[in-house]
Structure formats: structure tokens, C-alpha cells
Amino acid sequence: MSEMIPVQIDDITCEVEKGTTILQACKCAGLRVPTLCHHPDLEVAGICRICVVEVEGMSGLQAACAFPIRQPIKVRTNSPRVRRARRVNLDLILSEHYGDCYTCTRNGTCELQDLAREYGVDRYRYPSTTAPKFRIDRSTAIVRDQNKCISCKRCIRTCIDLQQVSALETANRGHDVLIQTAFNKPISEVVCINCGQCINRCPTGALRSNMPNELIWQAIDDPEKHVIIQTAPSPRAAIGEEFGYEPGTSVTKKLNAALRRVGFDSIFDTNFAADLTIMEEGTELLTRLKKALVDGDSSVKVPMFTSCSPGWVKYIEHYYPEYLDHLSTCKSPQQMFGAILKTYYAKKIGVNPDKMVVVALMPCVAKKFECNRPEMTDSGGKDVDFGLTTREMAVLIKESGIHLKDLPDEDFDHPLGLGSGAGLIFGATGGVMEAAIRSVYEIVTGRPVPFKGLDVTPIRGMEGIRDAALTIENPLPEYQWLDGITLKVAVAHGTANAKLLMERLKEGTLDYHFIEVMACPGGCLGGGGQPIPTSPEIRAARARAIYAEDHELVLRKSHENPEINQLYAEFLGEPLGHLSHKLLHTHYTPRGRFFLEGI
Amino acid sequence: MKNEKKKILFGEFVTGAGLARALEMGAGKVVDEVKASKLRGRGGAGFPTGLKWELTAKQESDEKFVICNADEGEPGTFKDRLLLMEQPEKILEGMAIAGFAIGAARGFVYLRGEYIYLRKILEDAIVSMTERNFLGKNIQDSDFSFDVEIFLGAGAYVCGEEFALISSMNGYRGEPRNKPPYPSEVGFRDKPTVVNNVETLCYVPYIVTKGSEWFKEHGTQASTGTKLFSVSGDVKHPGVYELELGITVNQLLTEVSGEGAKSVQVGGASGLNVAEKDFDKPICFEGLPPGGSIIVFNHKRDMLHVLKNFMEFFVEESCGQCTPCREGNYRLLEGVKMLEKGECSVRYLKELEALCDVMKDSAKCGLGQTSPNAFLSIVENFKTEILYR
Ligand SMILES: Cc1cc2nc3c(=O)[nH]c(=O)nc-3n(C[C@H](O)[C@H](O)[C@H](O)COP(=O)(O)O)c2cc1C
Ligand code: SF4
Ligand code: SF4
Ligand code: SF4
Ligand code: SF4
Numbered sequence A: 001m002s003e004m005i006p007v008q009i010d011d012i013t014c015e016v017e018k019g020t021t022i023l024q025a026c027k028c029a030g031l032r033v034p035t036l037c038h039h040p041d042l043e044v045a046g047i048c049r050i051c052v053v054e055v056e057g058m059s060g061l062q063a064a065c066a067f068p069i070r071q072p073i074k075v076r077t078n079s080p081r082v083r084r085a086r087r088v089n090l091d092l093i094l095s096e097h098y099g100d101c102y103t104c105t106r107n108g109t110c111e112l113q114d115l116a117r118e119y120g121v122d123r124y125r126y127p128s129t130t131a132p133k134f135r136i137d138r139s140t141a142i143v144r145d146q147n148k149c150i151s152c153k154r155c156i157r158t159c160i161d162l163q164q165v166s167a168l169e170t171a172n173r174g175h176d177v178l179i180q181t182a183f184n185k186p187i188s189e190v191v192c193i194n195c196g197q198c199i200n201r202c203p204t205g206a207l208r209s210n211m212p213n214e215l216i217w218q219a220i221d222d223p224e225k226h227v228i229i230q231t232a233p234s235p236r237a238a239i240g241e242e243f244g245y246e247p248g249t250s251v252t253k254k255l256n257a258a259l260r261r262v263g264f265d266s267i268f269d270t271n272f273a274a275d276l277t278i279m280e281e282g283t284e285l286l287t288r289l290k291k292a293l294v295d296g297d298s299s300v301k302v303p304m305f306t307s308c309s310p311g312w313v314k315y316i317e318h319y320y321p322e323y324l325d326h327l328s329t330c331k332s333p334q335q336m337f338g339a340i341l342k343t344y345y346a347k348k349i350g351v352n353p354d355k356m357v358v359v360a361l362m363p364c365v366a367k368k369f370e371c372n373r374p375e376m377t378d379s380g381g382k383d384v385d386f387g388l389t390t391r392e393m394a395v396l397i398k399e400s401g402i403h404l405k406d407l408p409d410e411d412f413d414h415p416l417g418l419g420s421g422a423g424l425i426f427g428a429t430g431g432v433m434e435a436a437i438r439s440v441y442e443i444v445t446g447r448p449v450p451f452k453g454l455d456v457t458p459i460r461g462m463e464g465i466r467d468a469a470l471t472i473e474n475p476l477p478e479y480q481w482l483d484g485i486t487l488k489v490a491v492a493h494g495t496a497n498a499k500l501l502m503e504r505l506k507e508g509t510l511d512y513h514f515i516e517v518m519a520c521p522g523g524c525l526g527g528g529g530q531p532i533p534t535s536p537e538i539r540a541a542r543a544r545a546i547y548a549e550d551h552e553l554v555l556r557k558s559h560e561n562p563e564i565n566q567l568y569a570e571f572l573g574e575p576l577g578h579l580s581h582k583l584l585h586t587h588y589t590p591r592g593r594f595f596l597e598g599i
Numbered sequence B: 001m002k003n004e005k006k007k008i009l010f011g012e013f014v015t016g017a018g019l020a021r022a023l024e025m026g027a028g029k030v031v032d033e034v035k036a037s038k039l040r041g042r043g044g045a046g047f048p049t050g051l052k053w054e055l056t057a058k059q060e061s062d063e064k065f066v067i068c069n070a071d072e073g074e075p076g077t078f079k080d081r082l083l084l085m086e087q088p089e090k091i092l093e094g095m096a097i098a099g100f101a102i103g104a105a106r107g108f109v110y111l112r113g114e115y116i117y118l119r120k121i122l123e124d125a126i127v128s129m130t131e132r133n134f135l136g137k138n139i140q141d142s143d144f145s146f147d148v149e150i151f152l153g154a155g156a157y158v159c160g161e162e163f164a165l166i167s168s169m170n171g172y173r174g175e176p177r178n179k180p181p182y183p184s185e186v187g188f189r190d191k192p193t194v195v196n197n198v199e200t201l202c203y204v205p206y207i208v209t210k211g212s213e214w215f216k217e218h219g220t221q222a223s224t225g226t227k228l229f230s231v232s233g234d235v236k237h238p239g240v241y242e243l244e245l246g247i248t249v250n251q252l253l254t255e256v257s258g259e260g261a262k263s264v265q266v267g268g269a270s271g272l273n274v275a276e277k278d279f280d281k282p283i284c285f286e287g288l289p290p291g292g293s294i295i296v297f298n299h300k301r302d303m304l305h306v307l308k309n310f311m312e313f314f315v316e317e318s319c320g321q322c323t324p325c326r327e328g329n330y331r332l333l334e335g336v337k338m339l340e341k342g343e344c345s346v347r348y349l350k351e352l353e354a355l356c357d358v359m360k361d362s363a364k365c366g367l368g369q370t371s372p373n374a375f376l377s378i379v380e381n382f383k384t385e386i387l388y389r
């Protein structure tokens, strides 16, 4: 037990663990201290000076977020001095801010706007900024509007500490301080992996995703176009937050109803493509293992890494290009689905693929970059036309005048609308691995995985890196070569953890066969396109919703999905077959340590 | 006026005597003696040196460090430069004694980038003292070893702030950090570290050899010892002076032949502007805060222009991380420009004064906490001159 320390905050006395910050202590005492630069996922900065409080015996005000309680103290959170300092610091920020709220994507979810309202700000105290000073920097995925930036550095702490990508840095000093990319290059030309984690943690509209909403409306409104939406597992567990549901409420069927009313022609489940991915990736894993373990083929690389997180793919292309051969050649479920839709499905329903528009509802900002990669055109044109984030979809729905809560439950369209629970749990960190284990183990041994209720619990949870070992005994005849072999797998989420794992791999101290990496903390459910705010608790609630829904499904293994089997029978042939190879697999591009291309 | 003969740093000095005495006394007694002397830091904040050493000595750690802060960047300050140039051995000996007292085996001189030409002098002193076994392994045949390296600063004023300094030595952007924890707990390479000003360290060998009682004969009860002042501006004899703490502005002006002054900036840009009516006030920790720089202004000076220079300096030198300093100094400079054009109302000037109070109260480090001093004191002293131009 660590030492408990008595504190007095205003007229409340309580005891807190040594090292607790004043901010945490205030929360325990039921007091709200306003913050701007603080974020529960990030290192302490203590720079906005909005959270200042009086600490008896100290001459200046102290930042509550940055002050560790180490001895008994008396704190005042609502004195004239405190109120004046907060108000002046807020006014300093506002006077310098280009506050054009109605043209801002964060209108209504902006922490600065909230504070201005809370503090009853009705004028600019200091001469205010009337015209934007900076040009907007836009990549296919990320938009940076420095006119809205308040230099809280949450994005920098996200990119450098949390994600360890380091695409953003602080430039200049004093009033000229700016958040910049290396050499002030456009964000599209640097190492940014488009994870969008900085967007989720920016308190203002200075960072946002590149919204394709106008173009999607154009497609929907064009009677010639057949517009398909495929929905990933994570948005359904989070989009409710945009409509007043508690975090952790799954709204799958209401979302289907909403999408139909927005005007999409077909509504499909990306879980279906996740099942397809498991078929291809599982087969690839077994093929690799056989070549490496039995045939002694050293050109085949083990461990194999998952490739469904486009943030992770770009990360490894930049920072570990020498490991690209370890990356599964499987496209992500989003891209597999696009390629199938514009070939198999287009033919099946007799629609010219050129008239087909595939929209992917994703928790992810990097999916926008992914669908624009030149490799992703195996169907003849763009396999997926638009990646749309959960937040952006909420706007489409609201704009349509739809009240999600009032809608009936509706199903996906078929075929291609049936997904298994294994595909569903792709949304949580460890889910791809669990789905793969459920299928691979059963394909190899003919028996279900030896875990209660098919729950591969060792690789669940929110630990940064988790692993498991599974010994194969009595396999089916064709997998005799695996008899007695212990399969070792690992899971990492957030690129900082991926980096840890990669460094250990480089040292040669790891002997895993298969590694799942998701670029975002928590996996896709914590994606950069998910509703704001985010926190460990919110991500845990979304994970619970996903695992609960998996339990309710009858179909929980990818290889048992009848629509997948139908797809192989009618079109693809077999996993890793000729057509699969053409449509469902891809290759990767080594990139620079600083820039998209070159060095 | 006090006895002007009472000099310490400009008095006699024999290299090694203090160190030898310290080794005899033992670490605990050295800390006690420095505490008893009531020596307070000469780098600006005036923290009791003995207490700082005691706190660092108490920390359990496999490694500790001593850093000599030679970043001297306050406008109008050049007293550390003189010590670096003329008395490097005294500095190094002070560092070694500090190292002995807290249990550190390595020290660094954080030398201001612009002072690169002093590097050679310091290096030669290190070599020479090592040859004489006042530095290096088993100093004077004791168990105590101490090495000193030089670290060249990158030229930012804020890097003189102890945490920004440590952060830049650790290879990061030179930005101040929240305290606590203090450097005595988590400093260079996250190890307990004592950061002392050049001048502070120079008093140490004297305190150890001559005793704290002797030291306390100088200065006032609460501000013991002497202090170096870099005197510039409208005086006949600018330069570095060693004077006792507690000296009044008037006495100081007599000493440096600064007759006809209309105000004196005590403590540089971040210090206070003192008008004629306050010239009888003493310069000491309980009076006018004793920064290292004294800038004298005569009746020909335009005080708004003086203020503008100071504010330009802070806008430039703020590290820019915290709101009150980044935005506040910019607003104060903007206010000065409005005043220049006669566009600043009395009401808005009041608003700016309130801003100054908030900066002092809520900025993250000493830079933002002290940068409004000049604004407040000059506006207060010269309101008519400034408002009705
Ligand atoms: C903006 C800023 C600049 C500073 N610059 C210096 C400096 O150049 N030299 C120095 O000794 N202390 C400087 N200080 C004070 C240091 O932070 C620290 O208090 C001092 O080095 C401690 O030494 P002392 O206790 O011997 O005074 C500065 C402080 C601030 C806030
Ligand atoms: S960032 Fe916030 S305050 Fe600024 S314009 Fe957008 S919504 Fe308004
Ligand atoms: S999207 Fe990710 S990689 Fe790009 S700047 Fe933001 S945090 Fe960094
Ligand atoms: S872009 Fe957003 S997160 Fe980054 S410093 Fe600006 S306001 Fe803060
Ligand atoms: S007060 Fe100024 S120099 Fe100090 S941390 Fe804040 S911005 Fe940086």
C-alpha cells in the first residue's frame, strides 16, 4: 500500500495516495477544475495554466494537473486569484484564436468553446485576431488548421510520446511558437502515419480528418450511381456516443436503419471481409510456417505481422522497411471488400463497376490514405472510393434529420452482409489474433480452440503488449508437420508498443510466429476517426460492447461463415488462389525515416 | 556607507585551501557550514545554497551531479563572465566542494554559447587543477574523485533556467518543467543535481576556510555576504563591482559615479525599475531583489523606449510553452506600442497591469513570472511620462 496523504481542498478534506496530482484529488473530491492542455492519455505538460489553483504556503498559483501531492496541503480552487488567472489566461488564448465556430468541425465538441461558455466570455479582452494567418495543410487523411491552434501541444505529446512517430514538433520560441512538421513540409510528405490520434486529442478544430461528405452526397444524389456502404466493427460500438448514448452501447442495427435512410443502396458488413481476411491470412500463416519450419526456406519470413492497420503499415514502411517481408501480403478487410464488390458483386447484380461507389465506414483516419494508395486499384479503378470516419458519418446522419434513437432495428443486405463474431472482434486490440486462432487451430486440429466460450483471454485486455502460446497436438493428417509445435503469438497496440516489440525483435530475443499490430491505442475502437473525447475508460467500454456482441452471435468463426464459403465456391476458388492473389493481396513500399519518399 | 574594503571575491585566494579544509571537515560539516553562512543563490532566485545541498545530499542515488550555471543571459549582466575569465579555479573549486558535500563525482559547467571564447580558459584551468590533484581521481589522496566537463549552451536566455538547462543537456528542447520535483530530486539524466550560479560557487571556498561567522560579517542579517553587480548605463564608471548586500541605491550610485540618475533598473530586464524616491532603499533579499545587473538611466532617457526594449527581449526569449508568458509578453509589447502611438486608454493600461499580476501569479517559470516587473514598475514610476506624450 502506498502512503496516504491528507489534503484539504476548499472545504473538503480527504486522503489521497502519495503522488496523486491536485487535479486527480479534486476529481475524487467531486470538484471540477477546468483544463486545456491536460489529457488522460498523455504526459503532463502544465502549460495552458487554465487549471491553476492556490496552494497554501506557495507564492504563485500552481497547475493542478502537474502538481504531485507529496505532503499534506491545503488547496483553494475557487478564490478570486484563481478565477482571475483562469479568466485572463483564457482571454489571452481566445484573443489570439481564430474563433470561427460555425465553420469549424469541432463546433459543439470543442474544449475551448466549452470553456468560453462556462466562463461567460462575452468579449475579447485584448485586440483580437480577425483574419486567418495560416494556410490550411491538407493530406488525403489529415487537415491542419493552425489558425485554430492554441499551442497546447497535446498533438505533439500524442505523436512523440504516445505513438512515437514524431511527425510533429515544436518550432520557434515565444509568441512565434508553432506546431510543425519536419522542415515545415506538408503533412502529406512526412512520416505521419495518418493514425489521427492527434485529432482525437486536440481540444480544438486545429486538427481534423479530411471529410469527404460533400462527395458522398453527390454520389448518393446521382441516380446513376450505386452507392455501397460497408461498416467496420468499431463504429457501431461508438457512433452512439454522437447521439447521446453512453460509451459502450452497440447500435449495429439502428445504424443499418440510419444508413438506409441516408440513402445508401446496399449496406454490407466489413466483418464479412474480416472473415475473408482470416481465410487468406490464416492460410498464408500456415503456408509460411510450413515453408520456414519444414522446407527450411529462408526466403520466407517468420514472424508474420498482420497488415490490416494502415497506420501500422505506413509506420513499418517508414521505420522498419527491412521488415516489410514479414508483413502479411493480405490487404485490409476494407480493401478486400472493395475489390470483391467491384468485381464479383458488380457482376452479380449487373452494375457497371464504374457506376459503383464504395464507401467504407471506418473508425480510422488512415483508411483514407489506404484507399488512395496506387496499389489499391486491382478491380480496375479505386477499389474503395471513400473512407468515412465514425464522426463524419454522424454528420451525414444528423444532416439527414435522422434521430438514431427513434429508428427500428434493421439488418445488413445479403450476400456479403453476414459477418462472424470473429470478424467483429477485429475492432478490439487482439481481435484479429483471436479470430485467426479460432480458425487456424480448428482448421489444423479439427477441434475448437481450447478456451472457454471460444474466448482467447490471454490476448485480450489493454496491456500494451500481450502474448500467448498454444501447443498443437493430434493435428489432422495434412497438418502432421505441426504436431507438438507450440505456436507463439503476440499482440501490440499503439505504435509506441509496436516499436518496443520491433526493437526486441531486432535484438533477436523474440521467437514469435505471428504478431498482431494495431497503430491505435486500444485497436480500431480507439481509432483516430472515433467520437471525441477518448480515454482509457471510454475505450474499455467500447471493447466490452464488442466482446458482448460477439457472444450474442451464433456464427463466431470466420471459416464457418456460409457467405464466405459461397464466395470461394462461386468466385475465388480457394484461399491464396489465383484470383485471391490478384484481388486480395498486395505489396508494400519502403519509405524514408523523415519523409514520404527519399530519406 | 558600509566599509567598502570588505571584499570577498576580490580578496585573496589560494587554490585548494578550501577543498583541503572541506575534506578535513567531512561532507556533513561542509553542508552545515554553508547553511550556517546563510549564503543565498546569486543566480536570481536567491534560494538558500546550504539547504539546496542538504536536500540533494539526502537523496539516495548511484549518481549525482553538480552543474555550474554559466549561462548568464540577463541583459546588462556580465559579472559571471568576469569570474569565468579571471577566477576559473575558484569556480571549479567551489564545484568540487559542492560535489564532495552532496556526493557527486561529476560536474558540468553550462557555458553560455556566446562565451565560447572562455572555453579555453576553463579547459586550461581544469587541466592545471587536475595536474595538481585538485580535480580528478582521489583528490588530495582522499576517497573523493571529481571531474568537470564543459557543456556549451545554445544561446537561448531561457536555458539559464535550471530545468530548461538540464533539459537541453539531456538533449531536448530547452524548456522549463513543472516543479516539484526539483533538480535536487530529478535533475540531469533524472539524477539528483545541484545547479548553482557561478558566483554562488565562488563564495564557497571562502566560507569553508574562513567560516560562516566571518562570512556573515558581510551584508545584512538576512542577506549575508557581498554581491557582484554589473553596472552599466548612464554612469561614469561602468563595470563589475563587489559590494555588500544591503547597500542602498544611493550608496551604489555614489560608488559608481552615477549622479543625475532618474531611475535605476535593479536586477536587469526581469528586475525592478527604481525611481529617485526609492533610492534610499537597500538592495538585498529583504529589500530590492539583488539581481546581478544595475542599469542606470539619466533624465535624457525615454522610459517607454527602455520598456519597449525589455519587452521585445521577453517576447523573443520566452520559450513559448505557457499561455501567460507566450501571450502575455506579446500583449504587453503590443500595449507599449499602443502607448507610443498614444492609442492606449487608461482603462486598457489597467487591464494590462492586471495581466501583469496574472503573469506573475501563473506563469510556469521564472521568466514569465518576472518579465512583468519592468512593465509594472516603469508604468508606475513614469505614468505621466508614458501616458501623456
Ligand atoms: C529565465 C531564467 C533565466 C535564468 N538564467 C540564469 C543564468 O543565466 N544564470 C544563473 O545562474 N541562473 C539563472 N537562472 C536561475 C536558475 O534557474 C537557478 O535558479 C540558478 O542557477 C540556481 O543557482 P543559485 O541558487 O546559485 O542562484 C535563470 C532563471 C530563469 C527563470
Ligand atoms: S476551435 Fe473551437 S472555439 Fe475555435 S472555431 Fe472551432 S469550435 Fe470555435
Ligand atoms: S496522425 Fe498520427 S502520425 Fe500523423 S501527426 Fe497525428 S499522431 Fe502523428
Ligand atoms: S494542433 Fe490541437 S493539439 Fe496540437 S497544439 Fe494545436 S490545439 Fe493543441
Ligand atoms: S514562463 Fe515563459 S519561459 Fe517560462 S515556461 Fe512559460 S513560456 Fe516558457
Ligand code: FES
Residues within 6 Å of the ligand: A034, A035, A036, A037, A038, A045, A046, A047, A048, A049, A050, A051, A052, A063, A064, A065, A066
Ligand atoms: S491543464 Fe493544467 S496547465 Fe493546462
